[in-house]
Amino acid sequence: MPEILSQEEIDALLSNIDQDDVEVKEEAIESERELKSKKASLYDFKRPDKVSKEQIRAIKNLHDKFARNFSSKLSAFLRSIVEMEVISVDQMTYAEFVLSLSSNVSFNVISLSPLDGSGVFSLEPEIGFSFVDRLLGGAGEVSNIDRAFTEIEQSILLDVVNQAMAELRIAWNPIMNISFNVIEQESSPNVVQIVAPSELVVLVVFEVKLGEISGIINWCLPVIVVEPILNKIGTHDILSRTKRMAEDRSEDIIRVLKSVSVLMHFELGKRRMSVQEFLNLKAGDIVALDSKVSKKLTCRVNDVKKFSFKLGKKGNNKAVKLCDIIT
Helix, strand or coil, rough: CCCCCCHHHHHHHHHHHHHHHHHHCCCCCHHHHHHCCCCCCCCCCCCCCCCHHHHHHHHHHHHHHHHHHHHHHHHHHCCCCCEEEEEEEEEEEHHHHHHHHCCCCCCEEEEECCCCCCEEEECCCCHHHHHHHHHHCCCCCCCCCCCCCHHHHHHHHHHHHHHHHHHHHHCCCHCCCCCEEEEEEEECCCCCCCCCCEEEEEEEEEEEECCCCCEEEEEEHHHHHHHHHHCCCCCHHHHHHHCCCCHHHHHHHHHHHCCCCCCCCECCCEEEEEECHHHHHCCCCCCCCCCCCCCEHHHHHHEEEEEEEEEEEEEEEEEEEEEEEEC
C-alpha cells in the first residue's frame, strides 16, 4: 500500500516549499542588484580589440619620451623652438587611418626590421611645409598651401624623418632593438597599402608646434606586425625599467648637447689707440698688438675663457694649437 502522510508531515513539506521560494526570490533580487551595480561597456565583436588598454597606456608613455627627445633634437636642427606632444593613441582599421589623412600628406613608409612588416610616419601639410620653409632659411611661418609635396620637398623632409627614426629606435630599445628605416616616400596616402584595409593598426598622433604654426604627425603601427612583441609592452614592465634607465636621461641630454653649435673666439691680442689714430688707419698699415708670438693666447667659447692656444700653420693654412684647458 502507498504510504499515507500525516497532517504534520504535509505541513512540514509546505513550509519548506515556501521557504525555498523566498530564498530563490532573494537570490534573484541580489543578482539583479549586482548587475545594476556593474557598468556595461560597448564591445564590437566584428572588431575585437587586439591591444589591451594597459598596452595602449604603455605605448603612450613610450612615445611621450620620444616626443620630448625628438622635440629637443628638432629644435637644434631647425634652430627654432619646437614643441611636440602625444595627443592620442587609438586602434582602428588601416582604411580608417587612411581616410583620416589629408590628401597632400607627406607619407613615409618605414621598415621595422627584424619585424616582418612596415609602418607609416606621415606629416600633415601645415607642419611639413613649415619644416621645409625653415630648413631653406625662412621663418617657418607658411599657411594655406593647397598642393602636394614635390620630390625636392620630400627629399628635404627626409632629413627630419630620419632623425625621428633614430629617436624612435632609442625609445623602443627597452622593448626590442628595431631598425626604423624609410623605404618609400609618397605624397598621397592612397598610393601605398602596407596592410589590408580591414587590418587593425595602432595610431599615435603627435601635435607639433613651430612658432605660431601647429600641425599633426601620425605614427601608424599595424597590430599584425607588432603582435610578436605585444606581450613585452606593458605599463608595469616599463615602470620596472624606469629605475634601471634613470641614467639614460642624462645620456640623452649629453647627446643632444653634443649637436649644439658653439662660437669659438681666438684672441690674438689687443691694442689701445685714440679715435684719431683709428681714423688715420689705411690699407697696408701694421698694428702691433700687446701679445707675443711665443706667448699662449686665450680662446673663448661662447664668451667664456676655455682654452689657451698658440698660433701655427698646417700646410698652407693658418691654424691654432690648443695647449691647456682653463678651469
